[in-house]
Amino acid sequence: MDSRVPAIADQLLLIERLLRELDLWGAEMPSQEALSSLEPFCVDTLALEEWLQWIFLPRMKQIVESDGQLPSASGIRAIAEMAYVSEGERMRGLLEALGEFDRLIAGEA
Numbered sequence: 769m770d771s772r773v774p775a776i777a778d779q780l781l782l783i784e785r786l787l788r789e790l791d792l793w794g795a796e797m798p799s800q801e802a803l804s805s806l807e808p809f810c811v812d813t814l815a816l817e818e819w820l821q822w823i824f825l826p827r828m829k830q831i832v833e834s835d836g837q838l839p840s841a842s843g844i845r846a847i848a849e850m851a852y853v854s855e856g857e858r859m860r861g862l863l864e865a866l867g868e869f870d871r872l873i874a875g876e877a
Contacts, residue, residue, distance in 0.1 A: 769835055772872050777832050779869045784825055786862045792817035809847055816851040820844075842873040 787793045794817075797803075802813035803822060810819050824844070831838060845867040852859040 770838055772838065772875065773832055773835070776828070776838070776869070776872050779865060779872060780825060780828050780832070782865050783820065783862070783869065786865055787817055787821060790817075790858070790862060792821075794818060794821060797822060816848060839873055842870045845870050 784793075798814055798818055802810065802818075805811075805813040807813070809816065810823065814822070830836065845863055848859070848863055848866050852863070
């Protein structure tokens, strides 16, 4: 098992918790069409928090639980900074959690 897995698993749980605390956790799954977008982060069909909830977190949890191959890089914080630029301080904790995930994936943490 990759030595980063426990820290990554913890980070995924933190990201989910923060999305819930920020009231960004949706109760209804987007349509299959929206989830099937070919654009990075489904930018044409989903809000970033929807992508995090319905695509990113489930995929990463599956990788962690199956001892699968972790991605070699992640740049989610940069995308989140652009998506939430108008939110200011409210998103600081989520941005920090996403940045820590990026560092863990890169092997920098």
